[in-house]
Structures are given as structure tokens and as C-alpha cells.
Amino acid sequence: MHIVYPxxxxxxxxxxxxxxxxxxxxxxxxxxxVELMLNAxxxxxxxxxxxxxxxxxxGQVLTLFVIVIxxxxxxxxxxxxxxxxxxxxxxxxxxxxxxxxxxxxxxxxPSGSTATSAPASPATATATATDANQVQVSREAAP
Numbered sequence: 001m002h003i004v005y006p007x008x009x010x011x012x013x014x015x016x017x018x019x020x021x022x023x024x025x026x027x028x029x030x031x032x033x034v035e036l037m038l039n040a041x042x043x044x045x046x047x048x049x050x051x052x053x054x055x056x057x058x059g060q061v062l063t064l065f066v067i068v069i070x071x072x073x074x075x076x077x078x079x080x081x082x083x084x085x086x087x088x089x090x091x092x093x094x095x096x097x098x099x100x101x102x103x104x105x106x107x108x109x110p111s112g113s114t115a116t117s118a119p120a121s122p123a124t125a126t127a128t129a130t131d132a133n134q135v136q137v138s139r140e141a142a143p
Contacts, residue, residue, distance in 0.1 A: 006047035013040035027084070027091040031077045038070045 013036055020033025042063045049059025085091050 003047060003051045006043055010040045010043040010047070013037075013043065025093045027081050027093055027096070028078075030093065031074065031081070034077075035070060035074060038066055042066055 017033045017035075017037030017040060020036065021030055024030050024033060045059040045063045045066070047059075049057055049063075052059075081091055084096060088096065090096070
């Protein structure tokens with residue numbers, strides 16, 4: 001078997017996966033693109049294992065580990081996507097740029113650090129910076 005054929009197919013699969021990660025805005029499609037990239041790596045591992053005639057079949061063993069890691073990554077990724085959909089009602093990456101709650105606002109302090117203010121509630125939180133490494137938070141009752 002020529003090593004060029006699986007190497008070219010693997011490079012094409014990996015390129016399609018990179019394009020999917022960079023160009024897609026849907027979280028599920030990005031996860032599918034990452035899986036496509038991992039499958040391209042698996043194809044390379046098996047092809048070079050066969051081409052080199054390794055007696056221990058190290059490439060195939062490593063492929064099994066990559067498949068297990070990919071399955072775990074997919075499970076955790078889909079759990080995160082479902083949690084985001086429950087909270088935000090969308091899985092579009094453009095709207096998920098901030099990790100704060102939808103009602104949270106981000107404000108910048110004069111020193112360059114950012115402080116997050118909570119939405120209107122009976123108790124408001126104020127943050128004061130005492131030095132560059134320590135932030136005190138005090139709770140005050142709203143009038």
C-alpha cells in the first residue's frame with residue numbers, strides 16, 4: 001500500500017475540520033469538525049503503523065486511545081452545549097462570547113481591570129480595589 005493515498009485523504013479531512021472550526025458559528029458543528037480532525041489523525045496513525053510494519057502496532061494502540069479521548073470530549077462537549085441551550089436558548093458561538101449571565105454587565109475600572117456588576121436585586125454588590133491583587137466586595141441593602 002502506498003502511504004500517499006491515506007496521507008492525502010487525512011490531510012483533506014484535517015483541512016475540512018480546521019475550516020469547520022474556524023468558519024462555523026454553531027457549537028455542534030464546531031464539535032463535529034473537531035471530531036473530523038481527530039479522525040484524520042487516527043487515519044494517519046493507522047496508515048503509518050501499517051506502512052512501517054510495526055510489530056507492536058503502536059499506531060493502532062494510540063488510535064484506540066485517541067478514540068476514547070474523542071468519545072469523552074464529545075460527551076463533555078454535548079453536555080456543555082445542552083447546558084448553554086437551557087440557559088441561553090441558543091448554541092450560536094457569536095452570542096456565547098461572554099461567560100457571564102445574560103443580565104450581567106461588564107464595566108472597566110480606571111486601573112484597567114474589569115469588574116462585573118450584578119443585575120438589579122434587593123442587595124447590590126460593590127467592588128473596591130484596595131491594591132492590584134486584592135478586591136474587597138461589600139454587600140449593601142438597596143433603598
